[in-house]
Amino acid sequence: MHDILFGPVALDAASWWQLFAHFALLSLLAVGGAISTVPDMQRYVVAQRGWLTDAQFSGSVALAQAAPGPNVLFVAVIGFNLGGLVGVLATLSGSLLPSTALALAAGRYGAQRREARALQAFTEGMAPVTIGLLLSTAWVLTEPSRLRWGTWPLMLGTAWFMLRTRCSPLWAIAVGALAGVLGFV
Amino acid sequence: MSESLPRPQRATDLFFAFQGLALQGFGGVLPVAQRELVDRRQWLSQAEFLELLSLGQVLPGPNIVNMALIFGDRCFGWRGALASVAGLMLVPLTIVLALAVLVRQGAGSPVVADALRGMGVVAAGLVLSTAVRLAGVLKDSRLGIGLCVGIAAAIAGAVGGLRWPLVGVLAVVGPLAWLAAWWKIGRRPPGRGD
Numbered sequence: 001m002h003d004i005l006f007g008p009v010a011l012d013a014a015s016w017w018q019l020f021a022h023f024a025l026l027s028l029l030a031v032g033g034a035i036s037t038v039p040d041m042q043r044y045v046v047a048q049r050g051w052l053t054d055a056q057f058s059g060s061v062a063l064a065q066a067a068p069g070p071n072v073l074f075v076a077v078i079g080f081n082l083g084g085l086v087g088v089l090a091t092l093s094g095s096l097l098p099s100t101a102l103a104l105a106a107g108r109y110g111a112q113r114r115e116a117r118a119l120q121a122f123t124e125g126m127a128p129v130t131i132g133l134l135l136s137t138a139w140v141l142t143e144p145s146r147l148r149w150g151t152w153p154l155m156l157g158t159a160w161f162m163l164r165t166r167c168s169p170l171w172a173i174a175v176g177a178l179a180g181v182l183g184f185v
Numbered sequence: 186m187s188e189s190l191p192r193p194q195r196a197t198d199l200f201f202a203f204q205g206l207a208l209q210g211f212g213g214v215l216p217v218a219q220r221e222l223v224d225r226r227q228w229l230s231q232a233e234f235l236e237l238l239s240l241g242q243v244l245p246g247p248n249i250v251n252m253a254l255i256f257g258d259r260c261f262g263w264r265g266a267l268a269s270v271a272g273l274m275l276v277p278l279t280i281v282l283a284l285a286v287l288v289r290q291g292a293g294s295p296v297v298a299d300a301l302r303g304m305g306v307v308a309a310g311l312v313l314s315t316a317v318r319l320a321g322v323l324k325d326s327r328l329g330i331g332l333c334v335g336i337a338a339a340i341a342g343a344v345g346g347l348r349w350p351l352v353g354v355l356a357v358v359g360p361l362a363w364l365a366a367w368w369k370i371g372r373r374p375p376g377r378g379d
Binding site: 003004025026027028029030031032033034035037038039040043047055058059060061062063064065066067068069070071072073076077080081085088092095096098099100102103104106107108117118119120121122123124125126127128129130131132133134135136137138139140141142144145150151154155156157158159160161162163168169170172173175176177178179180181183184185 | 241242278298300311317322323328334359
């Protein structure tokens, strides 16, 4: 029960606050969605603080992809695996509150200003930034399995499957689980 | 918003509509949202949906959450915004956390660890496919393809390769990309035809 509530990592009050604050900062930097901030979440949670291993981190993101709902829920799984339900509160509210407040304000203010040059420049300028961040995310997620031979064919095959067919990604996820169990990746 | 379209009657309509589409969305809710809100319920025209989508994409944060928030707010103010986002998140959150508990109970087993590692590689492939799909829009970018590739490569190298903190990298590259786009747009204003 204690594990469900507070998680396996014993955090003090300052760490809870820092976790929330870091995710809140990333919320405002999440151009192209929360998934583009995965590299910095991994850098903070795994490399800097050592709260999760690479495998636990990538596994958290993978688990959320296998469940229905908005992609941002991977943030909740990271929070849960690190700090139980209190961890979910810290990471999910951190990820949502700043961007939500901004979206509400912008939605009321800005709909009619969409033709403005500054806004167009922002959209066009951020497109390649988002793509760079998504490539980083894909790279970071392969961290636990980079040395296994099946990793690159499976990753590229998944991308091909998603681009070329209209099938549900659940099939690809099932194949991935099987490939892992059979020792290919 | 045009008069002819049917509108949600109550905030609870929004809650259940977004809950329904969230539960259909594996690996992303956006395509389902278009089918539900535009084609099936006809709460939004295609053009309104695109306007909401571009607004949701310009803003930081999860696109679908931003869209639900703004749509809900326009229908019923903050109550609508709250109902939309709660519908989108509550049940899926419960499901994913239940999965996480199950996985944790099997955490000692190598089978679970192996399966999750394989699923992680597939997750990387899913993100890669999103990147490739988005790269299609760069063809029409007024930044020019060379500059686009340069910016994407700089970001990928600094954030993914060198693992520099995102804040610092974005603080430098973000404004540069914005300014470059601003300058290029001034030189080549959008024609109605392109």
